[in-house]
Amino acid sequence: MRTVFHLGTCNTCQRILSEWKLPSDVKLQDIKTEAITPEQLDQMQQLAGSYEALFSKRAQLYRGRGLHEKTLSEADYRELILDHYTFLKRPVLVLDNQIFVGNSKKVVAAASEALS
Template identity: 55%
Template sequence: MKKVYYLKTCNTCTRIIKELHLSSEFILQDIKSEPITVKQVEAMKALAGSYETLFSKRAKLYKEMDLKNQDLTERDFKHYILDHYTFLSRPVIIIGDKIFVGNSKKTIEAAKALLN
């Protein structure tokens, strides 16, 4: 499978998608207009190793809800990711059995290397 979970309104996501020169084989899913499903987040977790890896601690709601001062479990991370798209660290790029989560330079370079 070749898929990207992203936000169409996020400049960083759109820049990264352009930078990667993704082929038409990729399925792009705007998580705001097409929310992720339980099955999808479970598949991402299977590749990433944990829900915490998929969770964005930079989300505005994370600070507003004071989640950093709570002891969150894997179950909590899954719940929040499914509850609101902002909690998914973006973009999530899946290429076969490899997953790349987030927008760090290192992550994007690794995805780019796999594509070339």
């Protein structure tokens, strides 16, 4: 899989996508209009090591649903990400057997290097 999972309405995602020089074979998937499939999420989890690594605790729904007060399992993280796109830490770049999750400077720089 060679895909960028992003949110088209997110300014941070748009800024990062403009920095990356994406090859033409990398698919852009706006997770708001094209939901993540369970198979895609499972493949991302295999590369990232856990569903928690893919989960955004900054999402407004995280506090809104009181999830910050609960102990979540890997199955809970998986279900929440599949339930609502906002729970995926963005952007996620999957390049064959590599994954880059989130928008930290370190992750964005590592992804840029992998793309060049």
